[in-house]
Amino acid sequence: MGRGDRLLVWGLLMLGAWSWEISVVEAQGYWETVVDNAGIATMHSAVSHDGNVVLLDRTNVGPSQLNLAPGVCRDNPQDRATKHDCTAHSALFSPGSNKIRPLFVYTDTWCSSGQFDGSGKLVQTGGDADGLMKIRHFSPCGGGDCDWVELDGGLQEGRWYASNQILPDGTQIVVGGRGVGTVEYVPANGRGTYDLPLLYKSNDAQMDNLYPFVHLLPNNQLFIFANRDSCLYDWETNKVVRDYPTIPGEPRNYPSAGSSVLLPLSANANFGNAEVLICGGAAYGAYMNPAGQPASQTCGRIAPLGAGAGWAMENMPQRRLMGDMILLPTREVLIINGAGGGAQGWGNAVNPVKMPVLYKPYNAAGARMQTLTASPIPRVYHSTANLLPDGRVMVAGSNTHQFYTLAGYLPTELRIETFSPPYMGANRPTFAEVPGGLKYGGGFTATVKAANPKNIELNLLSAPFVTHSYAQGQRLLQLEASAPAAAGGGAYTVDSKAPPSAAVAPGGYYMLFPVADGNVGYASWVKIG
Incomplete structure (x- = not known):
């Protein structure tokens, strides 16, 4: 074989190897930066039924990099950073065009909660400072001039770091919050606030019971988890029906920041196959004494309606806290974003985990986790992930600092990415x-x-x-x-x-x-x- 023939064979082999590498990468998903500067750091996000995505940050953070419409400014004497502010702290992202439209929010939405109601309106509750007891509405309008509306009536108790869950009667239960051991309903419809013993039991020195995990089960009751403990709650009688065993391992809620999903319900099981998955968390004390302690590596899974319900534990490929868990149309779970150590809070994260993990609920234990393509951008504290109607996952945010800090270690992140999971192939139905x-x-x-x-x-x-x-x-x-x-x-x-x-x-x-x-x-x- 001559030198030219050898070069041709070598070239074909390299081409084959390169093609194989591309196919492997595609089989693990791929990333795209779709917005280089959204103008705000996305602390909260929700996809509305018109296909647009509502982005929210806090207000007491100083000017953002996204201006409000000409002549529009927010004059708020209670703002702690900028009392006359002509920049936006909320925005509307259109995934089709990748355009950003500024929205006007007046009170502070820092660490607030929310959910869509039956009409498709986003109901947003609580926050910090002047937003502590606020209720806000956003009604999608297909990309028109819709904007935030702040209601005159508010919450019955201030809610900061609370969780919402829409209920079968169309109202939302709002659970917990910093220094709050009760639940309430929005709209209240004559109901008051009700003590939830779990929130008092699960409180510790660093308040690891914030942003409780709340899941509506198909028997019309709620599975509520805080710190390492959980209960079954009857929202119609406001009574605890059942307590569950403590999950092994580390604290799982803010500021220790694991994540949770209700696994897919199936008509094949008459929608009675309720299981809850909780993954990640931080070592106890990592928030009070930030020294980069390793994050949890475990997931716990429980069937809360089963007799003798208990936790089945398994390991993730990497340690992770501050991960987001997103249900995919394939009935799998995407675990994405996060850090390998530390805790939530300003500057507490170390070792960003850039590789998502695909969790396959219906595989046998030990064969459920697949590591996917890493993102080039670390996403830690105050980052988000949402499934889009085209099957991609939008990933945004990450602000590990009290104010916008655009340089240095883990800077404020204003870019928006999309992750296309492995199912994004050709000839899609x-x-x-x-x-x-x-x-x-x-x-x-x-x-x-x-x-x-x-x-x-x-x-x-x-x-x-x-x-x-x-x-x-x-x-x-x-x-x-x-x-x-x-x-x-x-x-x-x-x-x-x-x-x-x-x-x-x-x-x-x-x-x-x-x-x-x-x-x-x-x-x-x-x-x-």
Whole structure:
């Protein structure tokens, strides 16, 4: 073989190796920076049913890098940093165009909570300083001139670091907060505040019971977790029904910052297969004595409605705190963002964890975790992650400092990225026809365009309010789905049925994804109720 032939073979081998490397990277997902400067650091985020994403930061942080509309300024004598401020502290991000529109929020939304109501309106509660007892509304308008509305009536108790969960009656329960051991309801509808013993029991010297994990179970009761303990709560009687064993390992809530999801509910189990997953956390004392102590490496999983419910533990590939856990249309969990040590708080994070992990709930223990492609950008304290209707995951925020600090170690992060999980392949399925509204227990037919599918799933996902490593109100429902029937023109019909009750799926807007043989399509928004 001559030198030229050897070079040709070498080139072909290198090309093959390069192609193999690209395919491996794609199999692990890929990242894209879609906005170089959003102008604000995204502490809170939520995807509205018009497809836009509401971004929120705090107000008492000084000027942002995003100006309000000409002639619009916020004059607030109670602001601790800038009493005359012509910059925005909230914005609307449009994933299709990657445009940012400034929004006007008046009171401080620092470490607040929220959730969409049944009409698709974002209800936002609490915060710090002048925002401590506020209720705010944002009604999506398809990218028009909609903006924040701050209500005259407020919360019954100040709520800072609380959690919200929409309920089957359409109201939201607001749980806990800094120095608060009660729950209340928004709107109150004549109800007061109610002591929750778990919040007193779980309080410790560094208050590891903030941003409690709250999940609505299909039996119409709430699983509430704080620090390392949890209970089953009847919101209709305001009574604790049951206490659960303490989870092994480290504290799991703010400032120790694990994360939690209610794993997918399936029509195949009559939506009775409720399991809660909690991953990560920080060593006790890491917040009071920040010295970069290693984060937790464990996940705990519990079936709270089962007899003798207890925690089954497993290890993540890396230690992680401040991670976000996002349900994917494939009925898997993406664990993303975070740090390998320290705790939440100003400058307390060390060793950013840039590699997401895919958690596969239906694999056997020990074979559930897959490490994916690392992001080039560290995302630690005050970062967020949200599933978009096109199947990507939007990742934003990270501000480890009290004010905007754009240089140095772990600076304030104003870029927005998207992560495309491995299911973002070619020939993605699309809906040719799907109802825009569903009635509980009602049957419907969806028409899906796909490439010779053997199986089509119809998976329904809520749009949660994401903050501080917890997606409030997040849930996924695998609906009934018949075998696909050819309808011509590359389309297939699938017969299905809406969720049976508001306990399984509280009324409101959901993303309905077609998943053909594991290939995720583009979601359509449907309203239930």
